[in-house]
Amino acid sequence: MRILISLLAFCAGLWLAPAPLAAQEGGVQAILQQHREAVASGSRRGVEPAINALKASGLDQAREVLEVWQARELYQRAADGLFFFAAPEGDGFRLRDIDTGADAGFAAKAEMTQLRPSGGVRGLIGAALVAFRLLDPDPEDRRTALAALSRSPEAGHLEPLRDAVAAETDPALRRDMERLERALTISFDRDEAARIEAIGFFEGDTGLDARAALAPLVATTRGAAVSAPEGANIARILEPGDDLSEEEAWALLVEAGLAPARVTKADIRAALEANIEGGAAGGVPVRDLGSDAARERAYAALAAAGRAQPTVTDAEARAILDDHVFFERYAEPSPAITEAAEAALASITFRVGAMQAADLTLDALSLASIYFLAAIGLAITFGVMRVINMAHGEFIMMGAYTGYVVQLFVPDYTISILVALPLAFAVTFGAGVAMERLVIRWLYHRPLETLLATFGISIALQQLAKNVFGTQARPLTAPGWLDGALVFNDIVAISYIRIAIFVMALVFLALLVFVLNRTRLGLEVRAVTQNPGMAASMGIDPDRINMLTFGLGSGIAGVAGVAIGLFAQVTSELGQGYIVQSFMTVVVGGVGNIFGALAGATLIGFLQKGIEWFNPSNTLAAQTYMILFIILFIQFRPKGIIALKGRAAGD
Amino acid sequence: MQRSFIARNPSVLVFLAALALFTILVTILAEGAGAGVISTSFVKTLGKTLCLCLVAVAMDLVWGYCGILSLGHFAFFGLGGYMIGMWLMYARTEEIVLSANAGAALPMTPQELSDGIAAQIFGVVGGSELPWVWSFAHSLPLQLMLILLLPGLIALVFGWLAFRSRVAGVYLSILTQAMTLALSLWLFQNDSGLRGNNGLSGLQNIPGLAEVPQATLSLWFLWASAFALGGFYLLAAWVVSGKFGSVIRAIRDDEARVRFLGYSVEGYKLFVFTLTAMIAGIAGALYYPQAGIVNPAEIAPIASIYLAVWVAIGGRGRLWGAVLGAAAVSLVSSWFTSGQVPAVPLGFYTVEWTDWWLVLLGFGFVAVTLFAPNGLAGLVERIFIRGAK
Amino acid sequence: MSALLEVSGVTVTFDGFRAINDLSFEIGPAELRAVIGPNGAGKTTFMDIVTGKTKPDTGRVLWGEESRSLLRMSEAEIARAGVGRKFQRPTVFEDQSVFDNLLLALRKNRSPFGVLFYRRSAEDKARVEALAAEIGLADQLGRLAAELSHGQKQWLEIGMLLAQEPRLLLVDEPAAGMTPAEREHTTDLLVQAAKTRAVVVVEHDMEFVRRLDCKVTVLHEGRVLAEGSLDHVTRNQEVIDVYLGR
Structure with a gap:
């Protein structure tokens, strides 16, 4: 019943219909009339009881009146001192009753006085309004109000927020309100103990709002003085030369009016140029003024003649610096607060660091799985068969374009990816088998020439792709359910595509290990690679096995291409970006071993992300250092992480 | 006693004569000094081709004779270009800055001059100070030394590390490719101090020679390139003709066996690798003033593979084969990509050679590898030398 | 007589497999020795x-x-110290002439710069020709090594070893794939060489070993099973077991 009434009253407040129910005794008008003088004068102290009375009245029109008042649209009739909503009409106003909203006639301009609340009063009104909004029956409105509040927090919001917390029923909203209340307490509460308690609330909290609330407390400004200022909350004393450069220290002195600005080289030049007389300035011929020493000499002469500002010598400057104290001062005056804030921030920084490390680990894992996918085909063709296939990158590209073409025909992205994966395998398997039959098998005893021949194929395939698909990037769109990211908190997040690629890498690893170790084909592949002659004499056809192995490695490159195409631009140069890294992955990991590729990809992925962490702005430098590290690594472990030993290594 | 080196290697004399004839002929026909049949830009193309032939000779020495398939020699070539480019750019900008200051009231201090130059050179990458790598850029002799020293030093350190740990064959190729990639990535970044992907430009303007027309300059560079090619061809031929050549060819064919003969294989490889890196640096230093611009894309791993392709097409293990391959492929390449080759209409499709040339080159290269492992030189020998017998 | 080479207590393991197990071996400065043993x-x-x-x-x-x-020491240092090795598979440099192959092996300065500025002297030429005569390839000097027969390649390799003037010669199955006449020539070469230096011949072929007529060391599972004259070791029951299988 109560809800019904308040709902109806709410409707009245929105002017959907005049509401006679609300016209009860002692309406808003009555309250305002009680404080008429104060409301009209707009003095902050006098208005406060009026606003409080409105707030306390529980009247539904109170909110409307406050909003209008704050917007400077409330008018007072001079004749009787009553307050009205007024809308301009002709050369006067159309009045409405502030309790009922009913039309209250027309008034000439001269009859009405506009209420012009001062900034302070409007702040008070705003705070009162906040209370109304935070107590709004609709939780969505409360949430909006809270969000607005957190964007522009003010001291006056603290009280209504606390009331709202007490009244809140929605647990999630209540938690958010409490957080904001803690943050506002830190910023605006007058009681130091309460603030310190609130600071403690955020200890180890990785939320951005926590850091935003704490950061202003430990903000410092630099200053200079003859002696350390008494009573100031000094963060630390700075030593010129160690903590700040002498130039910076001098600038602080100049700012504090404790020393004159030093004469710069540009000043000297300007002064000399202004004082050239008869081919000389300051007694030094102009043609000799091409060195700093000569210019300083000339300037000194000018200064001595009183025609330029005298310079401060370096020795004098040092003496002046020595006579002053340089410090960093907290804006927050209370040492107890800054101390607590520093401690809380330190714990947050530690937690954030740990989280960033976790995030970095996820990034590195995802990079490693990309490298692994790109390299795993090579781990077979190069690692097992010792064939250098420079066109491997182009097989990746072919896979990606296959995915693109499939999407042209199959509009459903989920189905198209499911079709593209086996199709890409088939296409590149075919290409690989064709290449093995036509080119590579003639070159098994000339590995370096395989490198060159496959490079020829690589440039031809790249140009063919350019001729067919053009040079601009083609989209390969991931299905909708792979959009977005798995978000753990403000710091740790990973996109679903990367998770999918990680899973795919694992599936591939398992599949290949199964094929190579548990199937007849795998057995024959291992037999042929270890001793082709012996394998042949046991009835295995090495030609067939080589062909199938090469096809397998190429097919996997194609599937990897679809995966890579999902997050990279599909261009004819897609494969180029991966080829060198892929070879390094295989070599670093250890040739002849699927797990080698895994180890290599892991090492390279983590290494690259690790180096990027130290210098996040410069991924090119990170890649450079990573490659240099790999070159050094190979010096010390020429056979990679997982090395075959002894005679089997076949050195 | 041994007969003289030239007497044992008549082909060297033939080559030098042909080179001299070619250079004189081009000079006579050029715009700058003669009939004007050959345009200045084509003279530059020919001069650049000679430099490419020189780096191909280096590649042949290291790969064709010593068996090290280096995918890094074009990086050394590019480094040579960067080293000369730094001086060219610095000295040229110095002239510009000084002339801009000519009307000013005061002469410039060294600091002001260097700041002015830095602002000109590094404005594009948002820098205003000369990075430390430019410490020697003011001095031509020092930069000329760096053309030799920098590629040589990198090759020495890299080679020492790689050969010491017995990295050989395709592994070494991959490692050299990684080195090349690292170098080009490093140059690509703006704070490497070499203007990032803008590279160094305006290198065709030789400081102090502003009044010499490009037509004449192009001939000077043609001659310089020809002399360098001739000189290093002679050096390379001398190196490979004697016992040293015998040792490095033996290393190429069976490294372990040479080791058991008591030769320290690593030392020989290091010597050849470093020497050829220096030759590549010189070739680059002559090439880029003719090209006018050097940027990190030139150093990308693919360029070094192309170099290997030229040598393979020309014929490994024969110095003149490498020269032939580099000249033929690079000239034919620029002819096809220039758009001067008439398109082939097939009715349903028109073959534009600018689009299809790389396809042709790629498959052509596969064919050469499969059917003519000794390259063009092998074919030439089969036709002429067998025919003469 | 002090030993030229003394190997003692040597063990080598490949992935847990003991290829050599506490092996000891000694050879004097001018001695011919045959090492026999089954595969592995x-x-x-x-x-x-x-x-x-x-x-x-x-x-x-x-x-x-x-x-x-x-x-x-590295392989090259050991070779320079005077240990020469001939591999099972003949490894000569097929791309080069017999003359160049021998010249390459000639005991000379082997540093890169020394070789770069090397000029062939008349006495080097004479030395190469003498070696060629010794191995029976005097009229083949100008030919490419690739064009030689299998046996000739084996001799060329022995010639290259001799050119190195090693104090110890390790020869791995020199007679494999040779005709009877070639074998005889090879035996002579080795016996001749052993007069001035130590020669260790690893061989499978008992007939060939018998013809060498020298002390025999029998290896089995990475250690010395027996040592002595061929007749002595062939009477050894353990050796018989190993060769015939138990």
Whole structure:
């Protein structure tokens, strides 16, 4: 019943219909009339009881009146001192009753006085309004109000927020309100103990709002003085030369009016140029003024003649610096607060660091799985068969374009990816088998020439792709359910595509290990690679096995291409970006071993992300250092992480 | 006693004569000094081709004779270009800055001059100070030394590390490719101090020679390139003709066996690798003033593979084969990509050679590898030398 | 008589498999020795250790009068110290002439710069020709090594070894794939060589070993099973068991 009434009253407040129910005794008008003088004068102290009375009245029109008042649209009739909503009409106003909203006639301009609340009063009104909004029956409105509040927090919001917390029923909203209340307490509460308690609330909290609330407390400004200022909350004393450069220290002195600005080289030049007389300035011929020493000499002469500002010598400057104290001062005056804030921030920084490390680990894992996918085909063709296939990158590209073409025909992205994966395998398997039959098998005893021949194929395939698909990037769109990211908190997040690629890498690893170790084909592949002659004499056809192995490695490159195409631009140069890294992955990991590729990809992925962490702005430098590290690594472990030993290594 | 080196290697004399004839002929026909049949830009193309032939000779020495398939020699070539480019750019900008200051009231201090130059050179990458790598850029002799020293030093350190740990064959190729990639990535970044992907430009303007027309300059560079090619061809031929050549060819064919003969294989490889890196640096230093611009894309791993392709097409293990391959492929390449080759209409499709040339080159290269492992030189020998017998 | 090469207590393990197990071996400055043993006995690994290709896990390999350890030296240093090795498969440089092959092996300065400025003297030429005559290839000097027959390649390789003037010659199955006449020539070459230096011949072929007529060391499972004259070791029951299988 109560809800019904308040709902109806709410409707009245929105002017959907005049509401006679609300016209009860002692309406808003009555309250305002009680404080008429104060409301009209707009003095902050006098208005406060009026606003409080409105707030306390529980009247539904109170909110409307406050909003209008704050917007400077409330008018007072001079004749009787009553307050009205007024809308301009002709050369006067159309009045409405502030309790009922009913039309209250027309008034000439001269009859009405506009209420012009001062900034302070409007702040008070705003705070009162906040209370109304935070107590709004609709939780969505409360949430909006809270969000607005957190964007522009003010001291006056603290009280209504606390009331709202007490009244809140929605647990999630209540938690958010409490957080904001803690943050506002830190910023605006007058009681130091309460603030310190609130600071403690955020200890180890990785939320951005926590850091935003704490950061202003430990903000410092630099200053200079003859002696350390008494009573100031000094963060630390700075030593010129160690903590700040002498130039910076001098600038602080100049700012504090404790020393004159030093004469710069540009000043000297300007002064000399202004004082050239008869081919000389300051007694030094102009043609000799091409060195700093000569210019300083000339300037000194000018200064001595009183025609330029005298310079401060370096020795004098040092003496002046020595006579002053340089410090960093907290804006927050209370040492107890800054101390607590520093401690809380330190714990947050530690937690954030740990989280960033976790995030970095996820990034590195995802990079490693990309490298692994790109390299795993090579781990077979190069690692097992010792064939250098420079066109491997182009097989990746072919896979990606296959995915693109499939999407042209199959509009459903989920189905198209499911079709593209086996199709890409088939296409590149075919290409690989064709290449093995036509080119590579003639070159098994000339590995370096395989490198060159496959490079020829690589440039031809790249140009063919350019001729067919053009040079601009083609989209390969991931299905909708792979959009977005798995978000753990403000710091740790990973996109679903990367998770999918990680899973795919694992599936591939398992599949290949199964094929190579548990199937007849795998057995024959291992037999042929270890001793082709012996394998042949046991009835295995090495030609067939080589062909199938090469096809397998190429097919996997194609599937990897679809995966890579999902997050990279599909261009004819897609494969180029991966080829060198892929070879390094295989070599670093250890040739002849699927797990080698895994180890290599892991090492390279983590290494690259690790180096990027130290210098996040410069991924090119990170890649450079990573490659240099790999070159050094190979010096010390020429056979990679997982090395075959002894005679089997076949050195 | 041994007969003289030239007497044992008549082909060297033939080559030098042909080179001299070619250079004189081009000079006579050029715009700058003669009939004007050959345009200045084509003279530059020919001069650049000679430099490419020189780096191909280096590649042949290291790969064709010593068996090290280096995918890094074009990086050394590019480094040579960067080293000369730094001086060219610095000295040229110095002239510009000084002339801009000519009307000013005061002469410039060294600091002001260097700041002015830095602002000109590094404005594009948002820098205003000369990075430390430019410490020697003011001095031509020092930069000329760096053309030799920098590629040589990198090759020495890299080679020492790689050969010491017995990295050989395709592994070494991959490692050299990684080195090349690292170098080009490093140059690509703006704070490497070499203007990032803008590279160094305006290198065709030789400081102090502003009044010499490009037509004449192009001939000077043609001659310089020809002399360098001739000189290093002679050096390379001398190196490979004697016992040293015998040792490095033996290393190429069976490294372990040479080791058991008591030769320290690593030392020989290091010597050849470093020497050829220096030759590549010189070739680059002559090439880029003719090209006018050097940027990190030139150093990308693919360029070094192309170099290997030229040598393979020309014929490994024969110095003149490498020269032939580099000249033929690079000239034919620029002819096809220039758009001067008439398109082939097939009715349903028109073959534009600018689009299809790389396809042709790629498959052509596969064919050469499969059917003519000794390259063009092998074919030439089969036709002429067998025919003469 | 002090030993030229002394191998003692050497053990090599490949992935847990003991290829050489506490092996000890000694040879004097001018001695011919045959090493026999079944497959996998460790004969080739033994040569790898002496020439520096494989580093043992434990043990000592001492060389010469001053008893220098070979373990810390590279293959090339060991070769320069006077150990020559002939591989099972003939490895000559097929791309080069017989003359160049021999010249390459000639005992001379082997540093890169020394070789770069090397000029062939008349006496070097004479030395190469003398070697060629010794191995029966005097009229083949100008031919490419690739054009030689299998046996000729074996001799060329022995010639290259002799040109190195080693103090110890390690020869791996020199008679494999040779005609009877070629075998005879090979035997003569080795016996001749052993007059001035130590020669170790690893061989499968008992007939060939018998013809060498020298002390025999039998290896089995990486250690010395028996040592002595061929007749002596062939009477040894253990040796018989190993060769015939138990």
